[in-house]
Amino acid sequence: MSGGRAHAGHMVRRIGVFAFFSVVLAFFSLPMLWLATAPFDANPSITVSVPEFTLANFRAILDNPYALGSLGNSVLQAGGAALVVVTLAATAAYALSRVRVPGRDALLYVLLLLSSIVTGTAAMVPIFELATRLNLIDTHLGVILTVSGGLLPAAIFILKDFMDATPTSYEESARVFGAGPVQILLHVAVPLVRPGLATIAVWAVANVWGGFLLQFILIRDPQRAPGSVVLYTLYTEGGQPDLSLLSAFSLLYSLPVVLMYLFVSTRYGFRFHGGIKR
Amino acid sequence: MISLHGLTKEFPGGVRAIDALDLEIADGEFFALLGPSGCGKTTLLRTIAGLETPTRGRVAIGGVDVTATPPGRRDVAMVFQDYALFPHMDVTDNIAYPLRIRKVPRAERRARAAETAARLSLAELLARRPGQLSGGQQQRVALARAIACHPRAFLFDEPLSNLDARLRLEARTFLKRLQRDLAVTTVFVTHDQGEALALADRVAVMSGGRIMQVGTPAEVFQRPASTFVASFIGSTPMNLLPGEVRGGGLRVAGARLPLPQEAAGLPEGAGVVYGVRPEYVDLSPAPRPGAFAGRVAVLENLGTAHLVTLEVPAEDGEPPAGSEPGGATVQAVVPEGGEPALGEAVWAAPRHERALVYHDDVLLTRAPDRAAR
Numbered sequence: 001m002s003g004g005r006a007h008a009g010h011m012v013r014r015i016g017v018f019a020f021f022s023v024v025l026a027f028f029s030l031p032m033l034w035l036a037t038a039p040f041d042a043n044p045s046i047t048v049s050v051p052e053f054t055l056a057n058f059r060a061i062l063d064n065p066y067a068l069g070s071l072g073n074s075v076l077q078a079g080g081a082a083l084v085v086v087t088l089a090a091t092a093a094y095a096l097s098r099v100r101v102p103g104r105d106a107l108l109y110v111l112l113l114l115s116s117i118v119t120g121t122a123a124m125v126p127i128f129e130l131a132t133r134l135n136l137i138d139t140h141l142g143v144i145l146t147v148s149g150g151l152l153p154a155a156i157f158i159l160k161d162f163m164d165a166t167p168t169s170y171e172e173s174a175r176v177f178g179a180g181p182v183q184i185l186l187h188v189a190v191p192l193v194r195p196g197l198a199t200i201a202v203w204a205v206a207n208v209w210g211g212f213l214l215q216f217i218l219i220r221d222p223q224r225a226p227g228s229v230v231l232y233t234l235y236t237e238g239g240q241p242d243l244s245l246l247s248a249f250s251l252l253y254s255l256p257v258v259l260m261y262l263f264v265s266t267r268y269g270f271r272f273h274g275g276i277k278r
Numbered sequence: 279m280i281s282l283h284g285l286t287k288e289f290p291g292g293v294r295a296i297d298a299l300d301l302e303i304a305d306g307e308f309f310a311l312l313g314p315s316g317c318g319k320t321t322l323l324r325t326i327a328g329l330e331t332p333t334r335g336r337v338a339i340g341g342v343d344v345t346a347t348p349p350g351r352r353d354v355a356m357v358f359q360d361y362a363l364f365p366h367m368d369v370t371d372n373i374a375y376p377l378r379i380r381k382v383p384r385a386e387r388r389a390r391a392a393e394t395a396a397r398l399s400l401a402e403l404l405a406r407r408p409g410q411l412s413g414g415q416q417q418r419v420a421l422a423r424a425i426a427c428h429p430r431a432f433l434f435d436e437p438l439s440n441l442d443a444r445l446r447l448e449a450r451t452f453l454k455r456l457q458r459d460l461a462v463t464t465v466f467v468t469h470d471q472g473e474a475l476a477l478a479d480r481v482a483v484m485s486g487g488r489i490m491q492v493g494t495p496a497e498v499f500q501r502p503a504s505t506f507v508a509s510f511i512g513s514t515p516m517n518l519l520p521g522e523v524r525g526g527g528l529r530v531a532g533a534r535l536p537l538p539q540e541a542a543g544l545p546e547g548a549g550v551v552y553g554v555r556p557e558y559v560d561l562s563p564a565p566r567p568g569a570f571a572g573r574v575a576v577l578e579n580l581g582t583a584h585l586v587t588l589e590v591p592a593e594d595g596e597p598p599a600g601s602e603p604g605g606a607t608v609q610a611v612v613p614e615g616g617e618p619a620l621g622e623a624v625w626a627a628p629r630h631e632r633a634l635v636y637h638d639d640v641l642l643t644r645a646p647d648r649a650a651r
Binding site: 167175177179183187188 | 327328329348349350351352354355356358359360362364365366375376379380427
């Protein structure tokens, strides 16, 4: 009898655990579910419901003069920033990993600390001021340079760890065979840390793609605004969020990043073990 | 020919890895740099390759001073301890890499890589990546990559230490034959005295950044110039026993031994170190003149022989300066079947013609001028 009671207690505990996790799971999956159903609903609301299937929302968003163009702008800005970040971070991390610089680690930590302040909300006024004087307002270059500046320290920090984990004998071997510094970087160092470079590139793209405040402040011209900023303009004349446009655009806006993740992870494979190291 | 003159390498922090070193390595010679870890042998090899810049001194290869020449222009090929095969390239591309740097056209360098690979029985593995090869195959790819660029000298850093024990013997024979066939000057670093003796034409025994002795394997094995070399060379360490000249003979570990001819010039009471390899010590169960009396403390099976460790008690009267207060330890190698029992009292007689006598840590030789020191 006591065995049966213990069994019943065990069952109750298990049911409790499952109920708890179901609630947590529902909490996080409902927004995803909304994103999957609302764009196809004739009358989308902020609740999740079985949609009255229609593609009219997509037709409406394609009629918006800025919607598709903004995704192109996002691609330009995110791609440009990723290119700048990967190129500069790879060369800087290689140098920092291979050359003895006094106080190197302190320098890296200070950079990392400052970067979160420099491109944070607190620095918006000076950044706007600087961009105005350099005529970088309303340019893709302005956005690319500013966001790259913010991402670089963390990218250098992570890539330096990848470089440190690569034995120097590969490069020394190439040196003895007569390879110059640029050949060593391109033939040996870069291919060896390719998973790290892919990780940094994806991380940079995702960061810029989802970034709003900087882009909102630096870009006034809706022709050049990225998707995140255009998303903010989808209101009805009454000042209410236009849920049919918003939901359809949200789906279009999130698809490229999902596709990129899938592509890069099948092609290169993310190698995060214990956070950073390969 | 590789010649080094007054070569010194100091690292930041004052560590002197190589200390005013002079060395000449002849063309076509298979030369071993042997020593314990930290003796500077790898730094020396890296300095010859150009990966380290000497603090002082000169490096010349083939009569040309290359001290300031970058590694890529020295016309040497180096095989690293971890082989340093590029993991993102297949075997062909790895072997062809030096040719790619020399801008050899793609088709030609692939053909030359395939040819070299075939020579090292790697023909079936050309499309594989290094990660898909065994340790022995990786080593041969690394060798093929070094051979394919036809250098003036090969530099090998611990070429066999990453292989497991059985494969190491096979690779050792292979390496020796390969070097003989190619007849290219080869310098290799090892901490394994057996490897150095087996492979090299000449061996340099190093310690503390200096060369303690250079000679053929037979020379450094039979006549080690100092007690350091004597203790480092040989698969079982040499017996090195403190003794002194007394009454026209040698007093060593309680035994009276005849005075070797080379020690004839030493004054009465002079301290010496008496060295004899365990292979040249004969055991007998009965007392013998000129033998160490001791008790069997340890028996180690070596397969076809036994290594017997004797404890020789402290002698009566005043022991020679420098001897251990608790007596001495003498080791002997006994052929199978002849080993004594543990704890048994035995007499160990060194073969005097094989014995070496060191005075002030210098090997005494028959030459009268040396003996008079």
